[in-house]
Amino acid sequence: MNESTGPRRVRESAPWPLVVLGIIGVALFVVPLLGLATRTPWGDLTELITSDVVADALRLSLVTSLLATAISLVLGVPLAWLLARVEFPGRNVVRAVVTLPxxxxxxxxxxxxxxxxxxxxLVGEPLNEATGLLLPFSIWGAVxxxxFVAMPFLVITVEGALSGLDPHFERAAATLGASRLTVFRRVTLxxxxxxxVAGAVLTWARALGEFGATVTFAGNxxxxTQTLPLAVFVALESNRDAAVAISLVLVAVSLTVLIGLRDRWWART
Amino acid sequence: MKRFATVMAGVVLVATPACSGTTADDKSAVLVFAASSMTDAFAEIEVAFENAHPGTDVQINIAGSSSLREQILGGAPADVFVSADESNMGTLVIEGEVAGQPRPLVVNGLQLAVPAGNPAGVSSLGDLASSDLLVGLCAEQVPCGFLARGVLARAGVEPSPDTNEPDVRALLTKIGAGELDVGMVYRTDVISAGDLVEGIDIPDEYNLSTIYPIAQLEGAPNPAGAALFIEFVLSEAGRVILDGHGFGLP
Incomplete structure (x- = not known):
């Protein structure tokens, strides 16, 4: 492609097969949202989403998904660094196990x-005997x-970034006498x-929508432990209006955060 | 929401023949929609029916009664429907989806279920009010949870559940794994869980039962096969199998 074909030129001459397929691709995501919107009981919406079931579920969803994101950052960044930078036996197996969820x-x-x-x-029994701590059926079980389900998104995003990093800056810092940990903190991060940020947002979004592992491990x-997705599921066959209203809350919260962060951060990546 | 159900049923409609490799023209196939709690019993009945009628092929679609109801309302090509309660069947009768009258097939009741060995020493319905025990119920939106709350109300027990499971099998799994001290499930589920779970009877004065009706559907692609299948299920041979899985005579 020569110099004269800037972004504008590319857009004008976009080949029609790509445009058609792209539009079908977008429709795949937009049409279900429209379906949800057409079934929304707009008149009763305020009443439905201010009920205590929805308020409790929204609060729990925000708390558990944000805690899960925080834990993923604390544990996932070091793990991603090890996977990207340290050659150790069985590294590929570890990488596979980490992304398995x-x-x-x-x-x-x-x-x-x-x-x-x-x-x-395996671990829960001795843990329970030693401390009395019981994870299932508690908010910590939901977290x-x-x-478990969301952290892989952080690990692979950060590992990808670390692997693609120009090593010269880190080497320069190390040459200037910075310790490895200082280099990691002041240069790499x-x-x-x-x-x-992108990895944390993906992780948070996945955690917010988590259903299967939560209901199986933490109950409802x-x-x-009843997060928004669980509240939608139990309401779906008995109180559709409530289920649709809760779904709409989930869509609104997710879209707001994704759009907000995209403008602020993702444009730079 | 009806459109949503229609679309979902459409997916089932398209997917079912594609998966099984048969079509509505195949007169030897009988498509049976049966409630989840019938899983084990109907697997056995399928084999027995096919042995009794060589050349026929019974296909069983298992899901919650309310999901099956929605699929049938959406036009799924089912021949026979077995619901775990009378209300889902009743909706189909009102909508004109049922050929003739539904017939009562079995009756099922609730039992307290505890992990093998009953480690928490559960003895009665009153234990479901204990905050020291890990107590599980079905969510009140599904029939087993609705029924369980009815039983507890009759016994004057205010339960303190630690979880309201979305279906009875999920509840049973957690009891079997020893993660819950006690829960309330169908008598037949306790039997299907084998050695992992023990059942404790609920006094008759409090217990509630649910009747499972069976019916041939108005839009059955194979009405003769449907009639033959229902006849078989209600016969002595079918009765023996249902008895073996703990289902009572209605």
């Missing part, structure tokens, strides 16, 4: 969590389920900041 049906993940961290579980109790 992305392809695993969440219900399977939830069952695995139950057998590991449940009251009779753990969210983290600022350079991957946009990817870090209003105010304790």
């Amino acid at each position: 992305m392809v695993l049906p969440p219900v399977v993940g939830g069952a695995a969590l139950l057998f590991a961290f449940g009251r009779r579980g 753990l389920a969210n983290t 600022p350079m991957i900041a946009p990817s870090l 109790l209003q105010g304790r």
